[in-house]
Amino acid sequence: MIAYLGRRLIQSLLILLGVSLITFALLYLLPADPVRQIAGRSATPQTVENIRQQLGLDQPFVIQYWRYLVKLASGDLGRSYIQRSEVTELIVSRLPASLLLMVGAILCELLIGLSMGLIAAVKRGTATDQTLMVASFVGVSAPQFVVGLLLLYVFAVRLSWFPIGGYGTWRHLVLPSLTMGILGAGWYARMMRSSMIDVLRQDYVRTARAKGLARSAIIFRHALPNAILPVIAMIGIDIGIFMGGIVVVESVFGWPGIGQLAWQAIQRVDIPIIMGVTLVSAFAIVLGNLLADVIAPFIDPRIKLR
Amino acid sequence: MTSPIAPDLPAAGRMPVKPRAGVWRRLVKRRLAMLGLGIVAIVVAGAVLAPWLTGYDPNEQMFDGLTLEGSPLPPNAQFWLGTDLLGRDLLTRILYGARTSLIIGIVANGVALFIGTLVGVTAGYFRGWIGSALMRFTDLMMAFPALLLAICLAAVFEPSLWIVAMVIALVNWVQTARVIYTETSSLAEREFIDAERTIGASAPRILFRHILPHLLPTIIVWGTLGISTTVLLEATLSFLGIGVQPPTASWGNIIFENQTYFQAAPWLVFFPGAAILALALAFNLIGDALRDILDPTQRGRA
Numbered sequence A: 001m002i003a004y005l006g007r008r009l010i011q012s013l014l015i016l017l018g019v020s021l022i023t024f025a026l027l028y029l030l031p032a033d034p035v036r037q038i039a040g041r042s043a044t045p046q047t048v049e050n051i052r053q054q055l056g057l058d059q060p061f062v063i064q065y066w067r068y069l070v071k072l073a074s075g076d077l078g079r080s081y082i083q084r085s086e087v088t089e090l091i092v093s094r095l096p097a098s099l100l101l102m103v104g105a106i107l108c109e110l111l112i113g114l115s116m117g118l119i120a121a122v123k124r125g126t127a128t129d130q131t132l133m134v135a136s137f138v139g140v141s142a143p144q145f146v147v148g149l150l151l152l153y154v155f156a157v158r159l160s161w162f163p164i165g166g167y168g169t170w171r172h173l174v175l176p177s178l179t180m181g182i183l184g185a186g187w188y189a190r191m192m193r194s195s196m197i198d199v200l201r202q203d204y205v206r207t208a209r210a211k212g213l214a215r216s217a218i219i220f221r222h223a224l225p226n227a228i229l230p231v232i233a234m235i236g237i238d239i240g241i242f243m244g245g246i247v248v249v250e251s252v253f254g255w256p257g258i259g260q261l262a263w264q265a266i267q268r269v270d271i272p273i274i275m276g277v278t279l280v281s282a283f284a285i286v287l288g289n290l291l292a293d294v295i296a297p298f299i300d301p302r303i304k305l306r
Numbered sequence B: 001m002t003s004p005i006a007p008d009l010p011a012a013g014r015m016p017v018k019p020r021a022g023v024w025r026r027l028v029k030r031r032l033a034m035l036g037l038g039i040v041a042i043v044v045a046g047a048v049l050a051p052w053l054t055g056y057d058p059n060e061q062m063f064d065g066l067t068l069e070g071s072p073l074p075p076n077a078q079f080w081l082g083t084d085l086l087g088r089d090l091l092t093r094i095l096y097g098a099r100t101s102l103i104i105g106i107v108a109n110g111v112a113l114f115i116g117t118l119v120g121v122t123a124g125y126f127r128g129w130i131g132s133a134l135m136r137f138t139d140l141m142m143a144f145p146a147l148l149l150a151i152c153l154a155a156v157f158e159p160s161l162w163i164v165a166m167v168i169a170l171v172n173w174v175q176t177a178r179v180i181y182t183e184t185s186s187l188a189e190r191e192f193i194d195a196e197r198t199i200g201a202s203a204p205r206i207l208f209r210h211i212l213p214h215l216l217p218t219i220i221v222w223g224t225l226g227i228s229t230t231v232l233l234e235a236t237l238s239f240l241g242i243g244v245q246p247p248t249a250s251w252g253n254i255i256f257e258n259q260t261y262f263q264a265a266p267w268l269v270f271f272p273g274a275a276i277l278a279l280a281l282a283f284n285l286i287g288d289a290l291r292d293i294l295d296p297t298q299r300g301r302a
Helices: A002-028 A034-039 A045-054 A061-073 A087-122 A127-141 A144-158 A170-200 A203-210 A215-232 A235-253 A258-267 A271-299 B023-028 B031-048 B090-126 B128-143 B146-156 B161-187 B191-198 B203-239 B251-261 B267-294
Strands: none
Touching: A002 A061, A002 A271, A002 B128, A002 B146, A034 A045, A087 A127, A087 A170, A087 A215, A087 A235, A087 A258, A087 A271, A127 A170, A127 B267, A144 A170, A144 A235, A144 B203, A144 B251, A144 B267, A170 A215, A170 A235, A203 A215, A215 A271, A235 A258, A235 A271, A235 B146, A258 A271, A258 B146, A271 B128, A271 B146, B023 B031, B023 B267, B031 B090, B031 B267, B090 B128, B090 B161, B090 B203, B090 B251, B090 B267, B128 B161, B146 B161, B146 B203, B161 B203, B191 B203, B203 B251, B203 B267, B251 B267
C-alpha cells in the first residue's frame, strides 16, 4: 500500500512536471508579445527592452523554464503581467468560488444522475427507462454555454427566480451548478443504471426476493448501497470534466472563480496566470484520479492495488 | 415486466451472430439509432443544399432584416428563424454553419482517430521503451483540462477553420489512444498472433491483416462518438471567440456574436443551440447503438 502510494505520487509529480513543460512551451511560442501589451502602444523601444529584461523574457527558453520551476517549488507562480499582483494570491482568492461551484455541481449531478439511473434500472425495458436514457444522452450532448444561457433566460430573465449572474447568496449558486450538473448527470445516470442492473442480477437479491421482502426494501436496503459505491468512486475522475467546464460556465454566469480568471488572462495574454490556472486544474485532475484509484479497493475489495 | 427485479433472460441479441454481418440492418432496427441517422441526414442535406434552400446570402446584411430601431427581427414569414444583430438571415447562417460543424467534425475527428489509433497500436504492439514513452505521454495529456489546452493552442495559432480542426484533433486523440492501446496489447498476446509470428509473418502483415481488422469495431464506435465531442468542442471554442472566426458562420460563433443581446432576442441562442445539441445527440445515439451491435462484451449491459 505504502509502496504503491509512493509510486503513484512520483508518477503524479512527473505528470504535473510534464504539464508545466508543455504549457510553458506553448505559451513561449505565442505570437502575441506580452511585453508590448504591458508597455502600451506609445512605449519607446528602449522601455520595451527594459521591461523585457525586467521580466526575464530576454533569456533563452531553458533558463526561463528553469527559473519558473525553481520558484514553483516554493509555491510561487510568479507575478501577473497586467494586474501586477502575485498569481498565487489571485488564484487562492478565487479558488473558494470555484470549489463552491464544484460542490454545487457534484450535488446536482449525483442527485439528478443517481435518481435517473436508479429509476431506469428498476423500470428496465419500459418506456420510462427509454425516456430517461434518451434524457441522459441529451444531457451529455448539450453544450454548456447553451444550457447556461437558456437557464439564465428562463429562470432569471423571464421568471426572475434567480439573479442574472454574479456571486454571493445560494440563489446565485443554483443556475451555474445546474448548468455544470446536467452534463455530469447524464454520465452518472448511465453508470448508475448499469451498476444497478448488475446488482439486481446477483443471487443475494434473488434470495431476498425469495424470502418475501418488499420490493422497496430490496431496492433501497439491499441493492442500492452496493450499486451506488462504484458510481460514487467516479467522482474523482469527474473532476476532469468539471475543470473543462469552468471556463465556459464561469464566464456565462460572471462567477468569480479561476475559470473566469483564466478566461480574462487569455484575452490579455497574461501568461503567468494562464500557466497558474492550467497547473492548478491539472493538479486537481491528477489528485482526483489518484483518489479514485486509492479509494477503489476500499469500496470493492476484489480490486487490488498494483 | 411483471417484476422489475426478475433475473435477466438471455436476450435475442445475445445469440451468436456472424460478426459484422448486417450491422446496417441491425442499426436501422433501433429506433434511437434511426432518430440519430435521420438528424444527420437532415444536417448533411441542409449543409450541401444550403444555397438552394435559402434565397439569402449568409453574409448579406439586409435593411429589412432589422427593425427601425435597429434590433433583430424575431421569426416571421420572411425570415423563418428571424435575423441576427447585423440583419442577416439566421436560418441561412445556421444552414451554412452546418458546413462548418460537419467539416470540423469529420476532419478533426478523422485526424484524432488516426493519431489515437497510431499511438495506441504502436504502444500496444511494439511495447518496449517506445510503448511506455507513448503511454506516459498519453497519461500526461489526460491530465490536461481538454478545453483549457484547446484554448491555449487556439491562442497560439491564428484561428482559421483548419487550425481549429487541428487544435481539436490534438486534444481529442487521447481517449482513442487509451482504448486502442488496451485492445491491441491484449490482442498481441492471443495465440493466433503468436502463430503468425512463428510462421514468420512480418510486423506490417500482422498489423494490417490481423490486428487492425479486430480493432475496426472499436475504431468505428469511437469514431462515431468522437464526432459528437468534436462538434461540441468546436462550438465551445467558437462561442469563446477563439474558434472559427466570423464572418464564416459556425453555430458556436453565431451565439458568440449575439450573446450580448440574448435577453431581448433569445432565438439567436435557441436555434443555433438546438442545432448543436441535435447534431451532438445524433452521433451519440448512433455511436451507442453501434457499440451495442459491434462490441459483444458490452452487449446486454446498457
